[in-house]
Amino acid sequence: MLKKVRKDKKGFTLVELIVVLVILAILAAILVPALLGWIDKAKEKQVVINGRTVYMAAQTIASEKYASTAIADGELTLNNTITAGTEGEIVSLAGVDGTWSAKVTIAKSKVTKVEYTESGITATYDGKTWTTQKATATP
Template identity: 60%
Template sequence: MAKKKSKRGFTLVELIVVLVILAILAALLIPALTGYIDKARKSQVVAETRMLTQAVQTEMSTLYASNEYAAQLNAITNTFTAAAKNGIPVTEHEQKLENLADRYNAIVKLSEVPSLAKGTGSFFAVTNYNCQLKWVVYKDGKGYYGVYCQANGSVSAYSEKELTGYERWYSDYIGKIVCEKNADSNDPYKSQWVPLIVYNNLGVEGYDLP
């Protein structure tokens, strides 16, 4: 009569060894996976910022060609609002353009950026008096930001740990597109939109004011 082979299970020591190996592998893989996810999300934010930048510039070029804008340039003001999510201009005493909310909504629709359409994301933009885009700062609502800077031609992405001053310094501008008379100036005493100042206010590392 043949003897039945006894089935041998794992010993406690063997189970512990397997768990230790799995823990080591997880410790090695998680940082790499986290880095990959971070890179992928930043790439997505850059793409969305580019889409938004193109939409803002298109709508602002249309506005610049209008009679309404020509009349606005004759007003004595250094800043005026071209579009606003809430329909309210950034300064109280500026001569108000019409259809601020409609123009904002047109930009959002044209950009096809999902977070803006859903209302989970936000942005602000700055142009000069010729409606040439200088800045777009976009928050995707998922912990990442995109920044377009015309001065250096870059579109950069940051995590919320790398960019900390969006709401703190630019809360009055969020949801608005603003035309600034001195937006082209490189003099920090004349314009608040010099790259060193904006990046410093946003909290980006390496842009400390002297």
């Protein structure tokens, strides 16, 4: 008789399955926000990396042109579609894919400031450090 009871009792009960699903839902509720935070930080880091690439390209072109015809002091406006002139050289050398824009300030053939914007995130270099800021939605 005992063998027959054991043999007929296979699998999980409905209560056991519901308990497991509740535990999984609680774990998901805890982990998903943490994972989304990591994804946002990774996006910000990628924007800074691309901004540094544009900075290095601008500084390289400014240094190359210093000996012959120095780039005039001021602000250069760059984006991924420019192909002509000094701006085009910087964009080509940077080789950053996607849709982006940047403002590069040059003084005495040295890049002093960069504001690089991509995917609603702006990375700013002030001559010493990089900072990031998300674009705020205007109602």
